[in-house]
Amino acid sequence: MPPDLPSGVVVVTPNVLGVFVDALAQPWLQDGIACHELAHLLLGHHLTPLTDTDATQRILPTIEPWAVEQALTAPVERTLARTCYDGVPEREAEVLGTEMFGHLNPWPAEQTWDVPAQAAHVIRNIERALGDGAARE
Numbered sequence: 001m002p003p004d005l006p007s008g009v010v011v012v013t014p015n016v017l018g019v020f021v022d023a024l025a026q027p028w029l030q031d032g033i034a035c036h037e038l039a040h041l042l043l044g045h046h047l048t049p050l051t052d053t054d055a056t057q058r059i060l061p062t063i064e065p066w067a068v069e070q071a072l073t074a075p076v077e078r079t080l081a082r083t084c085y086d087g088v089p090e091r092e093a094e095v096l097g098t099e100m101f102g103h104l105n106p107w108p109a110e111q112t113w114d115v116p117a118q119a120a121h122v123i124r125n126i127e128r129a130l131g132d133g134a135a136r137e
Helices: 027-042 053-059 065-072 090-103 117-130
Strands: 009-013 017-021 078-084
Touching: 009 027, 017 027, 027 090
Parallel strands: none
Antiparallel strands: 009 017, 009 078
């Protein structure tokens, strides 16, 4: 999505809770966006009531309001969207969302690779520069 549009949106209707993420984002980033949006809900952050088509147009400017309502099969009641990380609620959602993301997508245990002999000196220099105490000359 363009930078001025939200990368994630939560939409609530009487029958649907929808979390929408940027379809063009990398899959891992989509997961992170979804975790951030779900964190807003878990933290009880305010959802903006959408009582008219103007409100829908402000949140989703590139989508016709009738298309949003038709896609959800009910009028959109409330939504939550962000385009930046300003404010306490955004920081709180980012912290919880990152924690959730870490549990859903744990980093693998330490990985090791065989280093070709001709590249060993490069790896030693990198380890030394990063302060790895295991690097020995």
